[in-house]
Amino acid sequence: MILVSLVAVLFVTALVAGPDRDTLMAAARGGGFFAPVAAVVGSALLVAAMVPRTWLAFAGxxxxxxxxxxxxxxVGVTVGASLAFLVGRLLGRSFVSAKLRGRFALIEAAVARRGVWAVVVCRLIPIVPFAISNYAFGTTSVRPRQMIAGTMLGALPANFAYAALGAATMQQDWLGAKVAGGCVLALGACGVMGTYLVWRRRPHAVAPVSLTKSLTT
Structure with missing residues (x-):
């Protein structure tokens, strides 16, 4: 309950207090060395506040x-995801581990066993909300270094595609915008296909009848 409340407060704060476009443009052009630092820190905080990473990549x-x-x-997204992961680990791990039963326990075991690749897959499939999954991974047995590596690998393709789209749009390079937009659509299609494959291979609970039969034979 504490974790859910914290996430909700961060999200509302980001919506109410987030800087506007003109402020961001002025900071980027006149910030010198501090502009990249502000971009990294700002991205980290906004990701922790559940702002979509694709928006941040486009703006970047x-x-x-x-x-x-x-x-x-x-870099900022990875830092923010790691912060959210630690919050989830501190506030949610004990509660979730005590409540895991049946299929959910099987899913948690599968996620922990695959580690880095479980995080990568979740970053690539579109139906898994990035911001929520950051906190959710903290409640699992996934290790921090697996979370960091999986986030960087999984977020990299879409991050570069949306950044290219943002740059082309700002420069009014419509050909570049079309190419970048095509990459974004291709990533989405691959994500949908990956979602289907992951769903087909999801863990299934053992049926009671099958279990009884196996014990008696």
């Missing part, structure tokens, strides 16, 4: 260019 590309913006936001 628009403000700093496709490559620099993507790198700054990727």
């Amino acid at each position: 590309g628009a403000l700093f260019g496709s490559l620099a913006g993507a790198v700054y936001v990727l």
